[in-house]
Amino acid sequence: MSLRTEPVTMNVGPIHPSTHGVFRMRVTFDGEEIVDVEPVIGYLHRGSEKLAEERTYTQVVTLTDRMDYVASMTNNQSYILSVEKLAGITPSPRGVWLRMIAAELQRIASHAVANGFLINDLGAWHTPLLYMLREREKILEMFEMLCGARITNSYLRPGGVFMDAPDQFWPALNRFLDEMPNRIDDIERLLTTNEIVLIRTQNVGVLKKDECLNASITGPVLRASGVDWDLRDKNPYDYYDQIEFSRPLGEIGDNHDRFLVRIFEMRESLKILRQCIENIEPGPVRPKEVPFLVRPPKGDSYVPIESPKGELGFYLVSDGGISPFRCHVRAPSLINLTLLREMVLGDKIADLFVTFGSIDVNMGEVDR
Amino acid sequence: MNTVLDSVVFKFIYCMLVSSDECANSFKIIGSGFISEKYAIIGFLITAFFLIFIIVNGALVGVLALIWGERRLVGRFQARLGPNRWGPWGIFTPVADAIKVMFKEDISPTLSDKFVFILAPILMVVPVLMIFAVIPFGEATFLTDLNVGVLFVLAITSTNTLSVLMAGWGSGNRYGIIGGLRAVAMLLSYEIPMALAAVGVILMAGSLSIIQVIESQVIPYAIFQPLGFLTFLIASTAELNRSPFDITEAESELIAGYMTEYSSMKFGLFYLGEFMATIASSAIIVCLFLGGWKGPEILPSHFWFMIKWILMICVFIWFRATFPRLRVDQIMELAWKGLFELTLINILSIAILMLIWPDPSITELWIMTGIKWIVFFVSLWIFGKLLGPKPLQKNGVARKIVLQK
Amino acid sequence: MFGFGLIKGLFVTLKNLVGPTFTVQYPNKRVGLIKASKYYNKNPFSLFKSHPLEGFKAIVGQAVIKEFPDQSPRFRGQEFNWFEDRCTGCASCAKYCPLGIIEIVTHPGEKNIQEGTSYDIDVFDIDIGRCMFCGICVEACPFDALHMGSGFERAIEKRENLVISVDELRSAEKRPSTWFRPQMEKSSYEPRNEKIEDSHDVGRHEKPSKEELTKRWVNER
Known part of the structure; x- marks a missing residue:
């Protein structure tokens, strides 16, 4: 006996508890099974790239904060590296170390948010999320010490950072480094062997190696599929070539691998932070000769960095003026999102949100 | 009428109203009431009304307390404080919630089926209130002692399936329909393990009356038949639509499932029904498995019942604070491939043990308990192997991550 | 298991x-x-x-x-702190503001301060309804006259009141944040606890003594 069924189309989002912002999907499903997903983006489009064309190079830093608003430090970093290459500025060593510390802290915070919300999409009643946010809170407090803001940092400037870290920053960072491994252990005890998490995430939303490479997916999503590609290692920017760290790689590329890869990367970031503290030396945080109004020569530059979400790069074209002639952002969230349909077809409705959460997109970055 | 008069509270109020010989014998202090024995039925009705009034309002207050307690406790589980602004320790927060819910605009969507839409929340609350009728809150303190109490509870709880389906269908919303249909599938499936787990209890007690079940518990059945307790606990969590089985509401998937289109007091009724069901279901678990009002005689029986009851509710809150949600097909799998068989094993083992020791003494009871625990671990291990997550590696840890140097 | x-x-x-x-x-x-x-x-x-x-x-x-949450001295707060006698009316802040929310109207001043002619400020409006508190105006100020504030309790009922006017800036309590002002951080100053009255305290140079001033402005001219 076969039941006659017919597919139903339903709008998920842009206002929905687990679309991580204002993402919209037109989901066609048959019973509980997903037949088709059509992502609709653009609800958070603010024209950041266009706005950058009429702002000076320093002012654009504030725009980059608002692209990926859970990882502003790495956005700043990517943009500043691009400007430095464009204008031929050699940054001060202390400034570089400081922005590496900031970027790694931001990576931990971003991964904590990603994993927390992934588990929240699984339906945990906010508990793991709040444990993760508790750790993120400490990082944000450190950011407040560094630059006076918690999310929209604008900490970096061409040539380094705008101001040296205050005295109370270093004890706070050391305390964090001592505490954090235990906290991650706690999270792992709660989640990585949790049978419900395992059966919900394993073999769901599988991305094969070649699919990833074809769609130019980067970041933890790519590494979870088993491709050893980390720009900090393959194309070191800042002083990452002086630092030793390992890259966690997944096997299958399912949601659980992506979850675990992020947890392991948090541990690796802690290692990097320790090495940064060892290597940092006193000195100016940005060279004196860099003017407030940077005026790079004609040309273009693109420096990709490994942001928490993947390869993030600012393509800047200068016409010799005080503001970029053209600014284009290679946003990892947008590109990682391209395979969403392939990942969820044939799965259940509940898996759609988990898979979507495991990609860790940020709508501010997708729509820009 | 006579079974009802076994209840001390009932008899007390009844005797204040009606003058009868029986009353004069049992309560010498009060003496006899003003209604003559000829019209005893009037006194009986007034007493019943009075008691129902107490129980309904008690349940409402219980719901308010539970809302507050749940939010506070979940807050503490999540390393935060929970509501603490409105009144000392935030105890007036549910009152504020209730006022807010009552004054909200009552919206019924254009596409909704009005009759079904309005009927659904009412059907959610009424059956749950009826469960309280058969719960003994302490020694000889109950509204009525039904001789088919357990069956009554199981039957009444299953009616909220209908309410959920009506709400989902009537609201004319696709989220609602998915929620409603999920609810039907899940609630119907979990009726069976729930009933079968109760059969284990009934076999031991030899009666369907809840009072009899409590009185037969020399060792609480939670210890005596862990398999039955576990399955009943899981099944009733599912029946309550609570995490990890809250697929019918599924905040992160279906927004609010069948309640998506409801607002104002209609939503409030759903909320009420759900929390009341949690209270009632905890009471049922306490009665069937934790020995009801029984306890050392330091405290009166009512206190023992209260303590166990609150602890049971806390366990539900603890579950909610810890577990992620299961997927629809996994929930079905758990019900039909896991709990159903486990309850059958439970019944079978009890039946065999009762054949061996038809009239067990205390030592024999403890031996039976030991055997039951062995059965519990063995069967759980086997079912974990069969149903558990497949790629578990050594030490039960799924480490597949390679660190690339 | x-x-x-x-x-x-x-x-x-x-x-x-x-x-x-x-x-x-x-x-x-x-x-x-x-x-x-x-x-x-x-x-x-x-x-x-x-x-x-x-x-x-x-x-x-x-x-x-x-109870008050811990707050870093660098916290970029809402009300701006402005020291009028440090301000020359150069409007750098207005120029560098990414959103263009600072409006400055000046006229040539009557008073001649030692370091050249300064302008009197007629209008100094900061529309914090649109401000994103990036602090670039503070960074741009060459004379350390404008500072970020340290508070965050400026909830207001009307949109018009969100514009900070020059009178408000003059009369406000001076609790500047140490954002981009390393000279204030060195003196371990806490904006929560201390007020700053003297505009010389916020500058990046030491206050010149009278001899120095005479030497610079009288003897060497």
Whole structure:
């Protein structure tokens, strides 16, 4: 006996508890099974790239904060590296170390948010999320010490950072480094062997190696599929070539691998932070000769960095003026999102949100 | 009428109203009431009304307390404080919630089926209130002692399936329909393990009356038949639509499932029904498995019942604070491939043990308990192997991550 | 065994149930006797004498005391701090503001300050309804006249009132943030506790002595 069924189309989002912002999907499903997903983006489009064309190079830093608003430090970093290459500025060593510390802290915070919300999409009643946010809170407090803001940092400037870290920053960072491994252990005890998490995430939303490479997916999503590609290692920017760290790689590329890869990367970031503290030396945080109004020569530059979400790069074209002639952002969230349909077809409705959460997109970055 | 008069509270109020010989014998202090024995039925009705009034309002207050307690406790589980602004320790927060819910605009969507839409929340609350009728809150303190109490509870709880389906269908919303249909599938499936787990209890007690079940518990059945307790606990969590089985509401998937289109007091009724069901279901678990009002005689029986009851509710809150949600097909799998068989094993083992020791003494009871625990671990291990997550590696840890140097 | 991971998870949440919370309470919090007496700077017995009601509340942990979250001195707060006698009316801040929300109108001043002619400020409007508190205006100010504030309690009922006018800037309490002002950080200044009255204290140079001034402006001219 076969039941006659017919597919139903339903709008998920842009206002929905687990679309991580204002993402919209037109989901066609048959019973509980997903037949088709059509992502609709653009609800958070603010024209950041266009706005950058009429702002000076320093002012654009504030725009980059608002692209990926859970990882502003790495956005700043990517943009500043691009400007430095464009204008031929050699940054001060202390400034570089400081922005590496900031970027790694931001990576931990971003991964904590990603994993927390992934588990929240699984339906945990906010508990793991709040444990993760508790750790993120400490990082944000450190950011407040560094630059006076918690999310929209604008900490970096061409040539380094705008101001040296205050005295109370270093004890706070050391305390964090001592505490954090235990906290991650706690999270792992709660989640990585949790049978419900395992059966919900394993073999769901599988991305094969070649699919990833074809769609130019980067970041933890790519590494979870088993491709050893980390720009900090393959194309070191800042002083990452002086630092030793390992890259966690997944096997299958399912949601659980992506979850675990992020947890392991948090541990690796802690290692990097320790090495940064060892290597940092006193000195100016940005060279004196860099003017407030940077005026790079004609040309273009693109420096990709490994942001928490993947390869993030600012393509800047200068016409010799005080503001970029053209600014284009290679946003990892947008590109990682391209395979969403392939990942969820044939799965259940509940898996759609988990898979979507495991990609860790940020709508501010997708729509820009 | 006579079974009802076994209840001390009932008899007390009844005797204040009606003058009868029986009353004069049992309560010498009060003496006899003003209604003559000829019209005893009037006194009986007034007493019943009075008691129902107490129980309904008690349940409402219980719901308010539970809302507050749940939010506070979940807050503490999540390393935060929970509501603490409105009144000392935030105890007036549910009152504020209730006022807010009552004054909200009552919206019924254009596409909704009005009759079904309005009927659904009412059907959610009424059956749950009826469960309280058969719960003994302490020694000889109950509204009525039904001789088919357990069956009554199981039957009444299953009616909220209908309410959920009506709400989902009537609201004319696709989220609602998915929620409603999920609810039907899940609630119907979990009726069976729930009933079968109760059969284990009934076999031991030899009666369907809840009072009899409590009185037969020399060792609480939670210890005596862990398999039955576990399955009943899981099944009733599912029946309550609570995490990890809250697929019918599924905040992160279906927004609010069948309640998506409801607002104002209609939503409030759903909320009420759900929390009341949690209270009632905890009471049922306490009665069937934790020995009801029984306890050392330091405290009166009512206190023992209260303590166990609150602890049971806390366990539900603890579950909610810890577990992620299961997927629809996994929930079905758990019900039909896991709990159903486990309850059958439970019944079978009890039946065999009762054949061996038809009239067990205390030592024999403890031996039976030991055997039951062995059965519990063995069967759980086997079912974990069969149903558990497949790629578990050594030490039960799924480490597949390679660190690339 | 199946279910073992779940039980481990239950114990993690149980550990957090008895562990400390991370909630920051604002603007007040409820405390017990010890903290309340510490807050009023009294021993518990004299607390009962001076504040009997609070004392009784404190026994059940319900005494209300003021609480403020920790705040970094660099915190970029809402109300801007402006030192008029440092300002020359150059409008760098207005020029570098990414959103163009600073409006400055000046006229050539009557008074001649030593370092050249300064302008009198007629209008200095900062529309903090549109401000994103990036602090670039502060960074651009060549004379350290404009500073970020340190507060965040500027909730206002009307949109018009969000514009900070020049009078408001003049009369406001000066609690500047140390954002982009390393000279203030060196003197371990806390904007929460201290006010700054003298505009010389916020500058990046030492205040010149009278001899230096005479040497520079009288003898060498």
